[in-house]
Amino acid sequence: MLLKKILLTGPTGFIGKRLLYKLDEMGYWVRCLVRRGETLxxxxxxxxxxxxxxxxxxxxxxxxxxLDGMDAAYYLVHSMGGRSIRQTLAFAEKDRRAAENFRQAADRAGLARIIYLGGLGDAGDRLSHHLASRHEVARILQSGTVKTTVLRAAVIIGAGGASFEIVRYLVERLPLLLCPKWVYTESQPISIDNVLAYLSGCMEAPETAGRSFDIGGHQIVSYADLMRMYARVRGLKRSIIGVPLVPIRFSAYWVNLITPVPAGVVLPLAEGLRNKAICRENTIRKLIPISLTSMETAICNALAEEAEGPGKLLSQQACFLPEDLT
Ligand SMILES: NC(=O)c1ccc[n+]([C@@H]2O[C@H](COP(=O)([O-])OP(=O)(O)OC[C@H]3O[C@@H](n4cnc5c(N)ncnc54)[C@H](OP(=O)(O)O)[C@@H]3O)[C@@H](O)[C@H]2O)c1
Incomplete structure (x- = not known):
């Protein structure tokens, strides 16, 4: 069955905003769920x-x-945010309630499919609050009657993405980066164009319904590697030195001072750095064969987009206000 009418949650966000254009290009009819009118x-x-x-x-x-009259929905929402570190732990409870409310509404409406983008990271790995919460949302959505596809990704490289903006601001602003040991944890980042291809490709591939897939780029790198790559692409000389025994909260405060990313996003993400985020399987590559973008190209693409207006992210909770980096 060709699904035509789609409800898009998170259309003001980093990923949802881009997916809206992609779905429009592919001929879908899209209904956008927003909290505030002026943000779309x-x-x-x-x-x-x-x-x-x-x-x-x-x-x-x-x-x-x-959801009345809709065939399918994308679930691209999280509740991290807030300007104070103290607010940060409320997100998991909110995300649980949001997913439960959405699952019930989707069951009532008899949707054919839900597609959710969550996080990579394995349960046996003493998961951070953020990754545990992303997995919990997946389980809640999958527990309903609607066939739910779960895509699991690590850092997504694109202008306005929270993790990418942290890397960008740190490398742009600091010639010497003294980093906690977590920046050496391995991860498998993916470019935003590849994520959009997988998200939209799943809608057109019925065999992906009701299944979970890991998605990642070709390269397995640490966050320190990613910072070095960014510096290389920008032609900047940077020294990255690991400093043992830096508490996560301290590094989150520090990142929050240097970057415009809100504390309520920085702390859960920084805490997640201790978990390896690598694909356990690559089934998606057979079902949706796309050519994977290298991290260097993804960084260049993001920078080209930043030149138009850095991370013009309209989401209230993760707004990276355009700032002069010089
Ligand atoms: N960015 C990454 O690197 C990355 C990596 C892996 C996975 N993901 C996953 O991708 C998904 C989307 O992330 P993103 O980076 O696009 O996030 P984002 O830019 O922060 O956008 C979050 C979206 O959620 C909406 N939202 C939050 N709470 C809501 C609520 N209670 N009701 C309705 N809408 C609500 C926000 O709307 P407002 O504009 O009203 O705030 C915004 O549109 C998440 O599931 C995330 O875990 C992201």
Whole structure:
């Protein structure tokens, strides 16, 4: 069955905003779920004007009709955020409630499919709060009657992505980077264009329904490697020195001072650095064969986009205000 009408959650976010354009290009009819009207501020017009519905996933009553008439939905939402480190631990409870509310609404509406983008990282690996919460959301969505596809990704390289912006600001601003040992944990980043190809490809591949896939680029690198790559691509001389015994909270405060990424996003992400984020399997490559972008190219693409206006991310919770980096 060709699914045509899609509900997109998170259309103001880093990934949702880009997926909206991709789905429009592919001829889908999209209904966007937003919390605030003014935030879906599209600079380039779409072929078809998307329908906008106002709802908050934390308010089950607001979800009563948003899925009516829809075939499928993308779940691209998280609740990390806030300007204070103290607010940060509330996100897991909010994400649990949001996923439960959405699963119930999707079951009631009889959706054919949900596609969710979560995080890589293995349960046996003393998971951080952030990754444990991403996995919990996957389990909640999969426990309903709707066939749910889960894609699991590590850092996504693209302008406005939280992890990429942290790397970008740190390397741009600091000639000497004194880093905690977690920056040597291995991960398998992926470019935003590859993520969009997998997200949209799953909608067109019925065999991906109800299954979970790891997605990653070709290269397995540490965050320190990623910072070195960024410096190389930008032609910057940078020294990265590992410093043992730096508490996560301290490094999160420090990253928060240097970058515009809110503390409520930095702490859970920094805590997640201790977990390896590498694909356990590559089935998706057979089902959706795409050519994988190298990290260097992904960084160049992100920088080209930044030149147009750095990470014009309109999400309220992760807004990286354009700032002069000089
Ligand atoms: N960025 C990465 O590197 C990365 C890596 C791996 C996986 N992922 C996954 O990709 C997904 C999307 O992430 P992202 O980077 O695009 O995040 P983002 O830019 O911070 O966007 C989050 C979106 O969620 C919306 N939202 C939050 N709470 C909501 C609620 N209660 N009701 C309705 N909407 C709500 C936000 O709307 P407002 O504009 O109203 O705040 C925003 O549109 C997440 O599941 C994340 O775990 C991201």
């Amino acid at each position: 501020n599209l600079k380039i017009p779409l072929t078809r004007e998307p329908e906008i519905v106002y709802a908050d996933l934390l308010d089950p009553d607001s979800l009563s009709a948003v």
